[in-house]
Amino acid sequence: MGSIGPDGGAVDPTPLFSKRVQQWEPGAIRSLLPLEALPGMISLVAGKPNPETFPFAKISISLKGSKEKQIVLEESALIDALQYGLPAGNAELIQWFEELQKTVHGIRCNDGWACCIGNGSQELIHRAFQVFTDPGDPILLETGVAGFLRADGHELIEVPSDADGLQPSVLEKILLEWPGKCRYPTVLYTTPTGSNPTGRSCTESCKAQILRLAKRFNFMILEDDAYYFLNFEVPSKRARSYLALEKEINGETGRVVRFDSLSKVVSSGMRLGVLTGPIPVVQKVTRITENINLQPSSTTQLLALSLFQHWGHSGFLKHCTRAAGLYRHRRDVFAAAAERHLKGKATWDVPRAGMFFWLTLRLPPGRDSFELLSKQGMENGILAIPGVAFMPNVQKTCQLRVSYSLVTEAEMGEACRRIAKLVDDAWTSEIH
Numbered sequence: 027m028g029s030i031g032p033d034g035g036a037v038d039p040t041p042l043f044s045k046r047v048q049q050w051e052p053g054a055i056r057s058l059l060p061l062e063a064l065p066g067m068i069s070l071v072a073g074k075p076n077p078e079t080f081p082f083a084k085i086s087i088s089l090k091g092s093k094e095k096q097i098v099l100e101e102s103a104l105i106d107a108l109q110y111g112l113p114a115g116n117a118e119l120i121q122w123f124e125e126l127q128k129t130v131h132g133i134r135c136n137d138g139w140a141c142c143i144g145n146g147s148q149e150l151i152h153r154a155f156q157v158f159t160d161p162g163d164p165i166l167l168e169t170g171v172a173g174f175l176r177a178d179g180h181e182l183i184e185v186p187s188d189a190d191g192l193q194p195s196v197l198e199k200i201l202l203e204w205p206g207k208c209r210y211p212t213v214l215y216t217t218p219t220g221s222n223p224t225g226r227s228c229t230e231s232c233k234a235q236i237l238r239l240a241k242r243f244n245f246m247i248l249e250d251d252a253y254y255f256l257n258f259e260v261p262s263k264r265a266r267s268y269l270a271l272e273k274e275i276n277g278e279t280g281r282v283v284r285f286d287s288l289s290k291v292v293s294s295g296m297r298l299g300v301l302t303g304p305i306p307v308v309q310k311v312t313r314i315t316e317n318i319n320l321q322p323s324s325t326t327q328l329l330a331l332s333l334f335q336h337w338g339h340s341g342f343l344k345h346c347t348r349a350a351g352l353y354r355h356r357r358d359v360f361a362a363a364a365e366r367h368l369k370g371k372a373t374w375d376v377p378r379a380g381m382f383f384w385l386t387l388r389l390p391p392g393r394d395s396f397e398l399l400s401k402q403g404m405e406n407g408i409l410a411i412p413g414v415a416f417m418p419n420v421q422k423t424c425q426l427r428v429s430y431s432l433v434t435e436a437e438m439g440e441a442c443r444r445i446a447k448l449v450d451d452a453w454t455s456e457i458h
């Protein structure tokens with residue numbers, strides 16, 4: 027790390043790249059596809075199907091709330107939507123997101139970053155881990171789903187969070203005490219807004235301290251911000267993203283790779299996510315894509331692009347504000363139900379974003395939420411995710427993640443009542 031970008035502000039992340047990512051060769055066909063657009067070029071390159079064989083005449087989708095407003099893909103847009111496209115994603119959609127990131131995070135276009143699209147942000151997160159880690163390497167991470175990291179045999183070092191999000195002081199201690207002989211971690215993976223599962227959001231002051239640690243100990247921050255647009259705080263109180271803060275805090279850019287998801291605000295089934303990061307990272311992720319699944323879906327990208335062109339950035343952000351309002355209301359109803367039924371039986375922080383409460387149950391010593399949910403939970407008609415599912419090192423806990431995104435308001439009350447009963451029964455069974 028350390029080479030400086032063209033305007034003196036972007037560090038070069040390539041020295042942190044893994045060995046395995048160097049193995050990926052350019053996809054023979056995909057790397058030639060952009061050249062097809064050159065004027066006068068006759069391309070005999072791709073095994074693209076002839077669109078005459080596609081059975082669709084047009085794709086038309088009506089938007090909610092306005093009877094006349096339809097998204098219609100016809101002729102050339104339809105061919106693009108049904109045909110193979112570029113591995114990094116649809117160029118116009120990428121540009122739309124790059125403009126959005128400039129507006130939302132205040133970043134400048136000459137700081138050596140770019141966006142690429144994936145089939146959901148999870149795919150891009152997985153690829154970014156391939157870029158920075160080899161199997162078995164140590165990874166710093168916030169409590170969360172870590173299945174594919176475990177499967178790669180990584181050493182998972184959990185950095186705990188509290189109501190202010192990831193704890194920089196603990197992270198610093200971990201890094202200061204890192205055994206000198208061992209390879210330092212190259213990445214910190216964190217979900218800073220309405221984290222899954224803890225529902226916690228990281229304050230701007232904690233993010234600033236973590237950014238300083240990233241510079242001091244030379245690691246990348248993988249900022250998985252799937253719930254960024256479901257923030258319940260008034261805009262003036264919201265913490266800016268790592269991406270937004272990096273330059274101000276460290277005087278340079280290049281250590282943040284950010285992931286946004288359309289799943290929580292537009293559609294999860296469309297499978298669209300966005301990576302924003304240093305250009306060499308985008309290039310490596312794209313190279314993996316061109317070798318593995320060729321590209322994100324052209325059809326869903328074109329639908330999203332048509333929608334976004336209709337909305338513009340302001341319309342998209344207004345839509346996100348409305349979605350956040352819906353979840354804020356649900357959060358309030360769940361919080362009231364929890365107060366009514368769970369006081370003294372569990373503790374929790376009221377989430378400032380996202381769709382999860384993280385309950386710590388007051389259970390008799392030795393009991394844990396996995397055992398409780400899998401036996402008594404089933405009998406009492408309550409399903410939730412036990413904390414162990416999110417623990418990097420699979421330790422048992424008294425915690426559980428409950429989602430308030432879908433249940434009715436009446437069900438929220440009943441769910442809290444049933445959880446309270448599980449806790450009561452656990453204590454009763456101790457006595458007998």
Ligand SMILES: Cc1ncc(COP(=O)(O)O)c(C=O)c1O
Pocket residue numbers: 145146147148149217221222250252286287288289294297298299
């Ligand atoms: C923190 C977090 N990141 C990423 C994802 C996956 O998002 P996508 O649907 O864009 O792959 C989820 C989905 O629940 C999530 O909670």
